[in-house]
Amino acid sequence: MMKFNTLVYHFRQSLNGFKRSGIMAMATISTVAASLMILGAFLLFHGNLNLLLHNLQGQLKVNFYLRDGASEREISEFIQGLKQETVVRDFEIISKADALDLLRKDLGEDSVLLDNLSRNPLPNTITVTLHPTEEIRTFREKYSANPMIESSSSGKDWVEQILNLIHLAKVSGTFIVVFLGLASLFIISNTIRLTVFARRHEIEIMRLVGATNWFIRSPFLMEGVLQGIAGALIATLFLAFGYGLLQDRLLLFFPELKLLSSQADLIQLYLKLFFLGIALGLLGSLLSLRKFLV
Amino acid sequence: MIQMFQVSKVYSNQNKALDQINLHIDKGEFVFLVGPSGAGKTTLMRLIFRDEVPSSGSILIDGRNIERLSAGAIPYLRRSIGVVFQDFKLLQDKSAWENVAFALRVVEAPAHEIEIRTNQALDMMGLGHKKHHLPSELSGGEQQRVCIARALVNDPAILLTDEPTGNLDPELGYEIMKVLLDINSRGTTVLVATHDATLVNRLQRRVLHLRNGKIVKDSLRGTYHHDEI
Numbered sequence A: 001m002m003k004f005n006t007l008v009y010h011f012r013q014s015l016n017g018f019k020r021s022g023i024m025a026m027a028t029i030s031t032v033a034a035s036l037m038i039l040g041a042f043l044l045f046h047g048n049l050n051l052l053l054h055n056l057q058g059q060l061k062v063n064f065y066l067r068d069g070a071s072e073r074e075i076s077e078f079i080q081g082l083k084q085e086t087v088v089r090d091f092e093i094i095s096k097a098d099a100l101d102l103l104r105k106d107l108g109e110d111s112v113l114l115d116n117l118s119r120n121p122l123p124n125t126i127t128v129t130l131h132p133t134e135e136i137r138t139f140r141e142k143y144s145a146n147p148m149i150e151s152s153s154s155g156k157d158w159v160e161q162i163l164n165l166i167h168l169a170k171v172s173g174t175f176i177v178v179f180l181g182l183a184s185l186f187i188i189s190n191t192i193r194l195t196v197f198a199r200r201h202e203i204e205i206m207r208l209v210g211a212t213n214w215f216i217r218s219p220f221l222m223e224g225v226l227q228g229i230a231g232a233l234i235a236t237l238f239l240a241f242g243y244g245l246l247q248d249r250l251l252l253f254f255p256e257l258k259l260l261s262s263q264a265d266l267i268q269l270y271l272k273l274f275f276l277g278i279a280l281g282l283l284g285s286l287l288s289l290r291k292f293l294v
Numbered sequence B: 001m002i003q004m005f006q007v008s009k010v011y012s013n014q015n016k017a018l019d020q021i022n023l024h025i026d027k028g029e030f031v032f033l034v035g036p037s038g039a040g041k042t043t044l045m046r047l048i049f050r051d052e053v054p055s056s057g058s059i060l061i062d063g064r065n066i067e068r069l070s071a072g073a074i075p076y077l078r079r080s081i082g083v084v085f086q087d088f089k090l091l092q093d094k095s096a097w098e099n100v101a102f103a104l105r106v107v108e109a110p111a112h113e114i115e116i117r118t119n120q121a122l123d124m125m126g127l128g129h130k131k132h133h134l135p136s137e138l139s140g141g142e143q144q145r146v147c148i149a150r151a152l153v154n155d156p157a158i159l160l161t162d163e164p165t166g167n168l169d170p171e172l173g174y175e176i177m178k179v180l181l182d183i184n185s186r187g188t189t190v191l192v193a194t195h196d197a198t199l200v201n202r203l204q205r206r207v208l209h210l211r212n213g214k215i216v217k218d219s220l221r222g223t224y225h226h227d228e229i
Ligand SMILES: Nc1ncnc2c1ncn2[C@@H]1O[C@H](COP(=O)(O)OP(=O)(O)O)[C@@H](O)[C@H]1O
Pocket: B011, B012, B013, B015, B016, B017, B035, B036, B037, B038, B039, B040, B041, B042, B043, B044
């Protein structure tokens, strides 16, 4: 275990490193802060969309309309399939006759119109209610492929729109976050490399008088971590402030909107950013040290 | 204490710096390593503290074969060997005191011990009054003594000094030698690389004579003349 005054010594060294590479250190911290801020914004956006999705509970319905000739066996196989799906919350089979009765009820007085029909034009229907999921479209396409299914419909158009948006946000978010993460790593490792270069004589002497590799690396790792932490703190500050402001605005215009606002959820999100900052700092400095100190 | 068996060192550019060296230095010996520039003196020293590894042959320090040392064990070998470098290797932005204390800090010595031992080492080198000077404010001989203090502060079993009198006038050179003899008399094994014949002849100690990477002569109470062999 590292001794306390060694720790203090390293800490002072890394602060010196900060001072020595002043502008570079600032640039690094800003990049890390910007990356984490964008990541945090994505996480907030994503969290809110998920919340929205969750509030759609019970509203995600798909209707499958069966061909008239469908056999008992085909139907029971279809249902067997539905029972295997984890996204399916429940389902209901509405026979032609029941559907007609329902329609009669809906039409009320106008139901006399139906009396002249020579045969029941309504199909047998299977209505499936799904748990909140982005996979509604895939689900619908998969089961519509069954030859027994004449056609299908899903509840509301805007539901699918939101689902598409969530999917897009996830995919593009992942790309952007990975890209920014790599950029942060790159800039951190470059800054640390400058410090390593400035202290190369010191490092050489440390090696020659018997410092362990970990002792030599520690101040640089610490410098990276400090930069990561500083970036994360700035990002959190801006995000917390910005999100608070945005929340107020949105609620002003859409008072019934349910936004991610529980303290616990938000703190968890900011903690994630914080640890990510530390991880970026550590990894960035390890990357630069790998080249310089073997 | 130091043993070499058939040690050769070929640098990457095919320079053969050492050629089939066999030697045995006992604990507590004082040995001069002499020979013209390029003979392989510095290389031999760097092999001892494992700054370089031999191309072939094996080296035993205190009975341990040092090429088989793991990366994690190398620092501990180096702590038992003090080195005074030909080019000093002092940190220019640190005081004499800080330069010496540095060797203790990086091996994680406790603060009060750093204080005591650094002062002792500097006093022993007669630099007590100049401990807050930067290297640039010290003469060549004084810088040399700071290096010796740094090499000694960790109380090593072996002291390697590479041309310690190289750029000093003869009287100062002799002073440094007396310090090294004093250190040796306390039990430290001392190896001094030099091509200063006057000093070698004056001190009458064991002399290992290197030429073109080979030991051409090994004499107790030896002498050295530049035109030898
Ligand atoms: N790092 C190195 N790379 C390549 N050749 C080297 C290196 N160090 C020393 N040499 C060569 O090895 C030989 C011995 O050098 P050295 O050990 O420095 O001798 P000395 O210290 O006796 O002057 C010389 O020919 C020198 O040019």
